[in-house]
Amino acid sequence: MIKIIDLKKSFNSKKVLxxxxxxxxxxxxxxxxxxxGEGKSVLIKHIIGxxxxxxxxxxxxxxxxxxxxxSELNEVRKRFGMLFQGAALFxxxxxxxxxxxxxxxxxxLHDADIMKTVVEKLRxxxxxxxxxxxxSELSGGMKKRVGLARAIVMDPEIVLxxxxxxxxxxxxxxxxxxxxxxxxxxxxxxxxxxxxxxPFTYKIADKIAMLHEGRIIAEGTVGEMKQNSNPILRQFLxxxxxxxxxxx
Amino acid sequence: xxxxxxxxxESFLKAxxxxxxxxxxxxxxxxxxxxxxxxxxxxxAVTPPLKMRNIFKQMEFVGVQSLFVVILTGSFTGMVxxxxxxxxxxxxxxxxxxxxTVALSMARELGPVLSGLMVTGRAGSAMATELGTMRVTEQIxxxxxxxxxxxxxxIVPRILAGICMFPVLxxxxxxxxxxxxxxVGVKLLGINSGVYIGRTTEFVQVDDxxxxxxxxxxxxxxxxxxxxxxxxNTTGGAEGVGKSATSSVVLAxxxxxxxxxxxxxxxx
Numbered sequence: 001m002i003k004i005i006d007l008k009k010s011f012n013s014k015k016v017l018x019x020x021x022x023x024x025x026x027x028x029x030x031x032x033x034x035x036x037g038e039g040k041s042v043l044i045k046h047i048i049g050x051x052x053x054x055x056x057x058x059x060x061x062x063x064x065x066x067x068x069x070x071s072e073l074n075e076v077r078k079r080f081g082m083l084f085q086g087a088a089l090f091x092x093x094x095x096x097x098x099x100x101x102x103x104x105x106x107x108x109l110h111d112a113d114i115m116k117t118v119v120e121k122l123r124x125x126x127x128x129x130x131x132x133x134x135x136s137e138l139s140g141g142m143k144k145r146v147g148l149a150r151a152i153v154m155d156p157e158i159v160l161x162x163x164x165x166x167x168x169x170x171x172x173x174x175x176x177x178x179x180x181x182x183x184x185x186x187x188x189x190x191x192x193x194x195x196x197x198x199p200f201t202y203k204i205a206d207k208i209a210m211l212h213e214g215r216i217i218a219e220g221t222v223g224e225m226k227q228n229s230n231p232i233l234r235q236f237l238x239x240x241x242x243x244x245x246x247x248x
Numbered sequence: 249x250x251x252x253x254x255x256x257x258e259s260f261l262k263a264x265x266x267x268x269x270x271x272x273x274x275x276x277x278x279x280x281x282x283x284x285x286x287x288x289x290x291x292x293a294v295t296p297p298l299k300m301r302n303i304f305k306q307m308e309f310v311g312v313q314s315l316f317v318v319i320l321t322g323s324f325t326g327m328v329x330x331x332x333x334x335x336x337x338x339x340x341x342x343x344x345x346x347x348x349t350v351a352l353s354m355a356r357e358l359g360p361v362l363s364g365l366m367v368t369g370r371a372g373s374a375m376a377t378e379l380g381t382m383r384v385t386e387q388i389x390x391x392x393x394x395x396x397x398x399x400x401x402x403i404v405p406r407i408l409a410g411i412c413m414f415p416v417l418x419x420x421x422x423x424x425x426x427x428x429x430x431x432v433g434v435k436l437l438g439i440n441s442g443v444y445i446g447r448t449t450e451f452v453q454v455d456d457x458x459x460x461x462x463x464x465x466x467x468x469x470x471x472x473x474x475x476x477x478x479x480x481n482t483t484g485g486a487e488g489v490g491k492s493a494t495s496s497v498v499l500a501x502x503x504x505x506x507x508x509x510x511x512x513x514x515x516x
Binding site: 045048050070074075077078080081082084085086088089090091101102105106160 | 381382385386387389390392393394395396397
């Protein structure tokens with residue numbers, strides 16, 4: 001289980017996280033929603049230790065991630081996988097090399113065994129015969145799939161997704177949702193996603209948490225969130241310009 | 249009236265001093281960050297395992313791919329040196345000193361400095377651009393999330409490649425400069441071949457070549473460190489990548505020229 005306790009982070013004088021509290025259950029899909037610029041990416045980067053908080057703690061089981069040194073953090077990071085918004089595939093490597101990269105770096109597997117695992121993971125995300133292609137030859141949806149294959153190649157306990165459907169058409173978004181569900185069920189992994197794609201969220205989430213002005217203002221299952229009368233949450237879920245959230 | 253002018257002068261001075269202070273602050277911050285990056289890269293450079301494949305790849309990029317531009321610059325510099333020094337030395341009847349003039353200039357100064365500047369323009373800017381693009385497309389963050397230290401994986405191979413390949417390029421620049429000078433001096437201007445080579449070997453010492461090579465090691469470090477620093481700290485998308493490339497070339501070139509003077513004074 002991951003516990004985020006009273007996390008605070010400011011950039012210059014701008015408060016981004018202002019006492020964020022959240023619990024993420026093991027083996028479940030938790031989706032953090034919120035407007036663009038509300039600090040969702042900042043929060044997810046704290047979970048994997050890319051950013052250090054001004055105050056507050058993040059606990060992974062009994063390990064305090066926020067107190068670890070860089071070398072200790074690297075050991076914890078091996079338990080994570082992460083899919084970035086733009087997939088963040090290495091331009092200079094083929095798809096196969098991208099997916100196999102964590103195995104190359106952290107295992108003693110032979111090239112043939114690595115390639116076998118790469119092909120298997122690519123097949124799991126619905127891609128066949130793309131190992132020798134370069135990332136620049138792939139469509140946006142294919143890049144996300146390759147990014148997911150790379151994120152799960154080490155069979156991590158937790159996978160973080162930074163806006164997995166941004167830039168995709170609705171059909172491709174739905175296909176990514178199916179992919180998220182399939183892989184999560186098959187591997188029984190803890191998934192944490194940040195998004196502002198509501199249909200996608202409703203389809204996959206075991207738990208939804210809404211981040212607003214640096215705090216989690218509402219959380220619960222899909223059913224509970226649909227029933228929640230918080231006006232800020234309602235405005236966001238219904239996608240209305242009018243309401244307590246001001247549009248600048 | 250005088251009060252108004254005094255108030256205006258005061259506010260102008262205040263704004264100027266604030267601007268100066270901010271610039272000084274940025275300079276000190278950048279210098280500190282460069283030093284920290286160098287310290288960090290030095291620590292990881294002696295921490296096994298080192299990825300030799302990455303180092304060789306960067307050596308190929310910095311060294312082999314810069315060969316053409318270094319040969320071109322070195323040979324034409326040697327040729328023009330011979331031509332100009334011949335014109336000057338002929339007035340004193342000292343045409344035989346063209347060979348040593350070309351060889352000493354190339355070995356002590358022009359070989360390391362010109363090859364350093366050319367490689368900075370070619371490889372330094374490309375390094376800053378590549379790392380800058382990796383930064384803005386989150387590829388560097390992706391490395392970190394995969395428990396791979398970005399400094400060890402990206403920066404150490406580049407700095408080691410710079411330190412190893414700049415001296416090699418300098419030797420090549422020295423050699424082709426000497427050949428260029430010889431061709432112009434002997435074949436075009438009619439200096440006796442034996443005199444040209446004899447005078448050159450008489451005046452040029454091994455120390456002259458070693459001084460140039462020592463400088464080139466530092467130039468290799470400066471170029472790659474500055475390029476990595478700017479690339480690594482890129483912000484602001486495509487525009488930021490462009491700015492990083494430009495800034496890295498400008499700063500590395502200035503540092504090469506100033507450190508060349510300092511090292512030359514120390515070696516003299």
